[in-house]
Amino acid sequence: MTQSLKIVEIINIGEELLIGRIVNTNASWLAKKITALGGRVRRITIVGDDLNEIASAIIEAVNRKPDIIITTGGLGPTFDDKTMEALAKAIGKPLKITSESLAALKKACKRRGVPLDEKRMKMAYIPEGGEVLPNPVGLAPGVMVNYEGVTIVALPGVPDEMKSMFERSLASRFLGRGFVEAELLVEDIYEADLSPILDKIIKLFPKVYVKSHPQMRCGKPVITLHLYGRDVTSLELDKVCEEVMNMISSLGGKISRVK
Numbered sequence: 510m511t512q513s514l515k516i517v518e519i520i521n522i523g524e525e526l527l528i529g530r531i532v533n534t535n536a537s538w539l540a541k542k543i544t545a546l547g548g549r550v551r552r553i554t555i556v557g558d559d560l561n562e563i564a565s566a567i568i569e570a571v572n573r574k575p576d577i578i579i580t581t582g583g584l585g586p587t588f589d590d591k592t593m594e595a596l597a598k599a600i601g602k603p604l605k606i607t608s609e610s611l612a613a614l615k616k617a618c619k620r621r622g623v624p625l626d627e628k629r630m631k632m633a634y635i636p637e638g639g640e641v642l643p644n645p646v647g648l649a650p651g652v653m654v655n656y657e658g659v660t661i662v663a664l665p666g667v668p669d670e671m672k673s674m675f676e677r678s679l680a681s682r683f684l685g686r687g688f689v690e691a692e693l694l695v696e697d698i699y700e701a702d703l704s705p706i707l708d709k710i711i712k713l714f715p716k717v718y719v720k721s722h723p724q725m726r727c728g729k730p731v732i733t734l735h736l737y738g739r740d741v742t743s744l745e746l747d748k749v750c751e752e753v754m755n756m757i758s759s760l761g762g763k764i765s766r767v768k
Contacts, residue, residue: 515548515576515682520566522582522592523666524557535581535671544688546680547739551575558583563595571599571659577682578659579675582666584649586628592663593652597636600656604634609641613650621648642678646670651678689746690737691768693753698762699723699730706756707734714749716741733767 519539525531533555540550554570556562563583570578583592597604610633618625632649635641642651642662647670653662662679664671695703700723707719722733736749750766757764 515543517543517548517550517577517579518570518573518575519550519553520563520570520578520580521553521555521666522558522563522580523555524589526555526582527557534668535666538668538672539579539581539675542675542680544739547688548577549739558589558591560591560595560598563592564599567596567599567661571657571661575659577679578661579679580661580663581671584632584651584663584665586631586649590631590649593634593636596652596654596661596663600636600654600661602637602639602654605637606630606633607635607641610635610650610652613641613643614648617644617648617650623648642674644670644674645677646673653678688737688739689741689743690735691746691750691766693734693736693750693757694765694767695732695734695757696763697729698732698757698760700732702760703732703757703762706753706760709756710749710753713752717746717749719753 519536521533521536523531526533536553540553543550554566556566567578567580580592580596583590593604614629614633615625618629629648635652636654639652639654642653644650644665647665647667649665651662651664651674653660664674700721703721707721710719717736717738720735722735724731734753736746738746754764754766
């Protein structure tokens with residue numbers, strides 16, 4: 510893969526996410542990490558532990574042609590862990606135990622002091638042609654496959670395992686220019702009155718994205734402005750912030766930079 514900005518889709522798998530039992534921290538961590546590394550997360554999808562639903566989500570994502578699809582969850586030894594099977598179905602490959610996947614699982618079991626029994630052997634199966642991603646924290650290895658020009662990566666759902674494997678196996682693939690951001694706090698101006706200035710800023714600085722987050726404090730309007738860009742230097746963003754602050758000050762509002 511070329512070392513440039515990557516378009517990414519994330520698929521988080523697990524019934525516990527759909528019923529609200531578990532907060533989807535994997536998605537927020539991955540999105541923040543990928544963005545900071547210069548990639549762009551285009552879509553985040555959540556599906557349950559259903560073979561066909563997972564396979565369908567992968568196929569739909571492949572059809573949108575991102576550079577990378579990252580799935581989390583469903584790699585364990587229990588009956589509801591179906592991601593590897595669904596991935597194999599989606600790309601039309603059989604599941605196989607390879608010498609690499611078996612070695613990675615044996616090493617993980619030895620490290621954790623647990624036997625490699627029949628139930629755990631399920632975690633050694635990966636789609637044919639996949640590259641094994643060792644799990645330095647838990648047991649289940651991940652996998653990376655290339656299909657129709659898209660790299661698909663399956664990672665565990667346990668946050669510590671997912672983070673460790675991302676840092677070890679994927680972070681180096683995101684080598685874009687990077688991501689810069691700033692936050693401005695605007696007081697005593699309503700969002701509707703601020704809108705013309707934001708429109709002007711967007712036209713003047715098309716590489717910078719501006720998002721406003723309004724709220725009321727003690728009966729007065731307060732707006733947090735989040736400015737960020739991927740193809741922008743810190744110095745360039747500083748100049749944008751300075752221009753925004755000057756424009757808002759001219760309206761009589763209070764503005765300060767908080768980040």
